[in-house]
Amino acid sequence: GAGVSQSPSNKVTEKGKDVELRCDPISGHTALYWYRQSLGQGLEFLIYFQGNSAPDKSGLPSDRFSAERTGGSVSTLTIQRTQQEDSAVYLCASSPITLAGTQYFGPGTRLTVL
Amino acid sequence: QQQVKQSPQSLIVQKGGISIINCAYENTAFDYFPWYQQFPGKGPALLIAIRPDVSEKKEGRFTISFNKSAKQFSLHIMDSQPGDSATYFCAASGFASSNYKLTFGKGTLLTVNP
Numbered sequence: 001g002a003g004v005s006q007s008p009s010n011k012v013t014e015k016g017k018d019v020e021l022r023c024d025p026i027s028g029h030t031a032l033y034w035y036r037q038s039l040g041q042g043l044e045f046l047i048y049f050q051g052n053s054a055p056d057k058s059g060l061p062s063d064r065f066s067a068e069r070t071g072g073s074v075s076t077l078t079i080q081r082t083q084q085e086d087s088a089v090y091l092c093a094s095s096p097i098t099l100a101g102t103q104y105f106g107p108g109t110r111l112t113v114l
Numbered sequence: 115q116q117q118v119k120q121s122p123q124s125l126i127v128q129k130g131g132i133s134i135i136n137c138a139y140e141n142t143a144f145d146y147f148p149w150y151q152q153f154p155g156k157g158p159a160l161l162i163a164i165r166p167d168v169s170e171k172k173e174g175r176f177t178i179s180f181n182k183s184a185k186q187f188s189l190h191i192m193d194s195q196p197g198d199s200a201t202y203f204c205a206a207s208g209f210a211s212s213n214y215k216l217t218f219g220k221g222t223l224l225t226v227n228p
Contacts, residue, residue, distance in 0.1 A: 004157070033215060043158070043203060043218040056213050091157055101146045101207060101214040105157030 002026070004094050004106035012112045013082055021077045021109045025094030032075050033095070033103060034059075034067060038088035046090075049075060082113045117141050120204050120219025127226050133191040135222045137204035140185065144206035146214065149178065149189045152201045152221075161202075162189070194226045 005024040013019050025032050034046040045059040049069045060066070064083075069075040079086055089110050093103035120137045127133045139147075148163035164171045164178040164187065171178045177190040191198055201223050205216040 031214070035216075042220045043205075043216075045215045045217070048213050048215050050213075056215060059215070093157075095214065101148075102160060102163070103148075103214070103216065105150075105159065107155070107157045 004092055004104055006090075006092050006106040006109050008109060009107065010110045010112075012114065014114050015084060016081055018078065018080045019082055019111065021079075021090050021111070023075045023077070023092030023094075023106060025073060025075070025092070026096070026104055027073075028096065029094035029104075030072065030097045031095040031103075032069060033093045034075070034077050035091045035093065035105075036088045037091055037108065043091070046077070079111075082111075084113050087111055087113045117144075117217045118204060118206050118219045120222060122222060123220070124223040125225070127194045127224065129194065129196060129226055129228050131194050131226075133194045133198070133224055133226070134188060135202055135204070135224070136186065136188045137219050138184075138186045139206050139217075141206070141217075142185070143208050144217070146207045147178070147180065147187050148205050148207075148216070149176075150203045150205060150218075152203065158203060191224075194224075196226045196228050199224055199226050 007022045032049040037043045048056040064080045067077045089108040091108045093105045095103045149161045150158035151161045152158045162173045162176045166182045175192045180187045201221045204219040207214045
């Protein structure tokens with residue numbers, strides 16, 4: 001079956017612009033996670049969704065970052081007023097309730113802020 | 115504070131050899147320990163995972179060894195193949211809660227020479 005998909009695969013933007021990154025989880029997976037992967041910091045947790053609610057936003061690095069999930073499915077990560085330090089690969093993962101803990105990752109969106 | 119420490123950063127092994135990657139954790143609340151494999155341009159893929167109620171788990175050529183008292187776990191890749199060349203990440207989460215956000219090690223770049 002289809003895995004986790006993310007779009008766009010690559011995004012180049014100018015400093016100060018807003019960007020939206022999309023994640024389509026595996027159908028039926030109730031849990032959804034966003035992570036950021038950068039050379040200096042490795043893989044870092046950003047936010048966790050259970051259904052449409054986000055009980056853990058502790059990894060969001062600043063208030064410029066926000067995320068939502070609708071219909072218990074698609075999630076969008078929004079970065080406002082992008083900065084060069086936001087350049088990274090943003091990864092989404094989903095997990096079924098029956099195998100909680102087993103996270104399936106998408107291919108990521110590579111964000112470059114000029 | 116780096117909660118999961120991984121070593122070595124890079125590893126070169128000859129085909130047919132054994133690759134060993136080590137991780138240590140600090141948070142005693144962690145009780146789920148997966149290993150992920152990542153190829154360039156792809157998202158991490160779950161290889162094998164262990165819970166602390168067992169000291170070893172084997173799946174094919176991949177084995178996790180777990181030492182709860184030392185708070186250490188390791189991945190052993192037997193009969194390493196060039197196709198195993200990738201970056202490997204250890205991770206940890208609290209399996210007992212509904213939020214299984216992963217804390218990752220910094221990764222090990224494995225190169226298997228033919």
